[in-house]
Amino acid sequence: MTYLNDRKKITVQTIIRKKAKGEPIAVLTAYDFFIARLLDRAGIDVILVGDSASNVVHGHDSTLPISMDVMVAHTAAVARGTEKALIVADMPFLSFQPSIETAVLNAGRFLKEGLAHAVKIEGGIEMAATIKRVIECGIPVMGHIGLTPQSIHRFGGPKVQGRREKSRAYLMESALALEEVGCFSMVLELIETKAAGEITSALKTAATIGIGAGRNCDGQVLVINDILGLREEGFKPKFLRQYADLPPVISTAIGEFISDVRSGAYPGDDESYSNND
16 A cells, blocks of 8 residues: 655645646545555545444444434544544534534534534535535535435435436536535536436536446545455445445455364463563
8 A cells, every 4th residue: 555644735726726637536435544544645635524434333224323422422533533534524414404504613613623624515506505604604515416315315325417408407506606616616416317417517626526427527535345355245326336345355364363263272371461561
């Protein structure tokens, strides 16, 4: 692994410049200190503290149950392990929808208590006024359009967006509105490839970060557990590329420990203390 501790700190302005220069942006999720440190030292541009923690850390079947307090705690842990990457905290369900005041206060918590550099807010043009006010308060915002997991029940499941003209028009209108109010970037999730490319080309400053949106976005994001194989068997959406298969490695290590304990092989003399230590 290449450690890039001498690289410059990534800021929202860095992401805007990367879009302007056509430099691809690499984004992964993290939820704890150790993984965040590995991502940061490997040279990741952005660490997203995703509400996907609800699924992959806490075992829920959707992102809806996770709370602000839990998300702030995850974000603070990630911040302690990060020096260079931009940290974006995912605002969980009902942390911003009820009112603009609620959104501002909760977004502020992520910066004050979680030490994040920005927040991510799901929703299209209907959330533009809320996002505008959050940004006016000095809090950078990454938008999120297409399939928005907090609205999964409205979509009726993980369905690709932008295949029909009405959907494409809504997505384009939303993307332009979010850029207009000041989003420095936005996630495009499960959007038909051509539609995602058209949105990316239409945006002047806001970088698009795709997940299931094809290769024409300014960057890509995946869930860290997914690329390492740390998910339930059978989870294999088309867009996912798995880079490692850690469960067998972990299971083998655990099995060997159990065997050594039961046989008396662990701890040995080298792992025990004597009066001479």
